[in-house]
Amino acid sequence: MKPIRSLSDLAIRGAPPVFEEPLHVGRPNIGDREMFMRLAGEMFDRRWFSNNGPLVQEFERRLAERLGVRHCVAMCNGTIALEIAIRALGLEGEVIVPSWTFVATAHALYWQGITPVFADIDPQTHNLDPTAVRKMITPRTTGIIGVHVWGRAAPVEELQAVADEHGLKLMFDAAHAFGSTYRGATIGRFGSCEVLSFHATKAFNTFEGGAVVTDDDELAEKMRLMRNFGFHGYDNVIHPGTNGKMIEICAAMGLAGFDSHADTVAANRRNYAAYVSALDGIDGISVLKYDEYEQNSHHYVVMEVADEFPVSRDEIVAALHAENILARKYFWPGCHGMRPYRDLFPHARLMLPNTEKVSRRVVVLPNGPGLPNECIATVAAVCRVMKEGAA
Numbered sequence: 001m002k003p004i005r006s007l008s009d010l011a012i013r014g015a016p017p018v019f020e021e022p023l024h025v026g027r028p029n030i031g032d033r034e035m036f037m038r039l040a041g042e043m044f045d046r047r048w049f050s051n052n053g054p055l056v057q058e059f060e061r062r063l064a065e066r067l068g069v070r071h072c073v074a075m076c077n078g079t080i081a082l083e084i085a086i087r088a089l090g091l092e093g094e095v096i097v098p099s100w101t102f103v104a105t106a107h108a109l110y111w112q113g114i115t116p117v118f119a120d121i122d123p124q125t126h127n128l129d130p131t132a133v134r135k136m137i138t139p140r141t142t143g144i145i146g147v148h149v150w151g152r153a154a155p156v157e158e159l160q161a162v163a164d165e166h167g168l169k170l171m172f173d174a175a176h177a178f179g180s181t182y183r184g185a186t187i188g189r190f191g192s193c194e195v196l197s198f199h200a201t202k203a204f205n206t207f208e209g210g211a212v213v214t215d216d217d218e219l220a221e222k223m224r225l226m227r228n229f230g231f232h233g234y235d236n237v238i239h240p241g242t243n244g245k246m247i248e249i250c251a252a253m254g255l256a257g258f259d260s261h262a263d264t265v266a267a268n269r270r271n272y273a274a275y276v277s278a279l280d281g282i283d284g285i286s287v288l289k290y291d292e293y294e295q296n297s298h299h300y301v302v303m304e305v306a307d308e309f310p311v312s313r314d315e316i317v318a319a320l321h322a323e324n325i326l327a328r329k330y331f332w333p334g335c336h337g338m339r340p341y342r343d344l345f346p347h348a349r350l351m352l353p354n355t356e357k358v359s360r361r362v363v364v365l366p367n368g369p370g371l372p373n374e375c376i377a378t379v380a381a382v383c384r385v386m387k388e389g390a391a
């Protein structure tokens with residue numbers, strides 16, 4: 001590894017990059033390859049590729065068991081799972097969501113003619129602030145979607161209390177939270193339902209995929225119909241629906257990934273600790289802390305660059321990219337800063353000071369079992385020399 005001792009050692013200043021190949025934030029984890037190949041082979045032999053095949057059924061059974069929930073309805077991706085859950089719950093009018101989330105949370109509402117109303121977050125946790133949620137309730141509000149951002153549980157009980165007081169539905173976008181806990185209980189059973197994503201870039205993936213998990217029998221039944229055009233047996237459509245089905249090859253990937261997930265989490269935790277220690281002592285740089293007493297995949301290593309730091313977050317990201325470390329500014333600029341929402345609600349930022357602040361500070365760093373140690377050392381060295389160079 002090239003030493004980075006001063007600004008002139010940085011690739012952004014013309015030196016060669018530390019890494020020849022890019023290091024990604026969302027590099028997919030691959031479970032048991034042999035098992036995947038065997039399951040794929042069996043799928044070919046069966047010639048059953050989609051439409052509630054045996055692998056999807058097995059995947060749903062194992063997932064429900066793992067999360068301790070009555071129903072798992074597997075879907076083709078997390079976004080469609082959100083859309084179906086929103087529709088099955090009968091949300092309409094306005095629904096309160098954080099702006100500090102991947103844009104799919106807002107789009108899943110807007111796509112269905114529902115107005116996403118953005119509420120501010122707690123800057124310490126990056127999760128919805130229940131007090132801010134209360135402020136956004138109007139007579140048109142029908143629900144709240146909490147997001148377990150970075151896999152840390154949203155303030156579930158406080159949000160439930162707000163929902164109960166105002167007669168609102170509450171559901172969770174748990175796209176980041178597979179295996180996370182809230183007060184020791186596994187995410188999956190909170191609100192009316194919770195939505196998971198198994199996108200390739202997630203700690204646990206099915207290439208593309210998602211699921212809605214719930215203890216509500218009626219809701220689960222409705223979502224099963226909705227994900228398959230409303231079919232109830234051959235030629236019998238009894239409900240409006242769409243095509244939200246998970247396919248067999250995706251379920252095979254999930255089944256082959258279950259057992260190695262614990263190893264992925266262990267590797268993520270080691271990298272996370274190494275980042276924390278490498279960045280320790282650089283004033284103005286911090287790593288978002290997770291609650292030690294809760295489970296979290298530690299998939300997201302979220303570095304924050306304080307406003308007072310002499311170099312901007314964007315300059316640091318540009319310097320890391322030059323070294324081939326493709327750090328991300330998730331979820332900058334917040335949904336309220338993206339189209340169509342920024343045109344629809346041009347003054348939304350006035351209600352979202354914490355979201356605005358956090359969005360200026362965040363850098364999400366690469367993680368995962370294959371992460372070279374040099375990546376962690378390089379991130380720290382880049383921050384350090386840029387700070388010293390600016391002094």
Ligand code: T4K
Nearest residue numbers: 024025026027028077078079102104175197198199200201
């Ligand atoms: N709610 C929340 C809170 C979410 O975070 C998400 C998804 C959803 C809902 C929706 O769930 P899905 O419908 O996606 O199941 C990525 C993912 O596409 C998205 O799933 C994820 N959140 C979001 C946080 O990250 P982008 O736009 O950043 O993707 P992209 O193409 O820039 O890829 C990210 C990085 O991963 C790149 O550096 C490349 C690398 N990569 C990506 C893929 C697909 C790989 O190395 N290999 C790969 O196969 O959204």
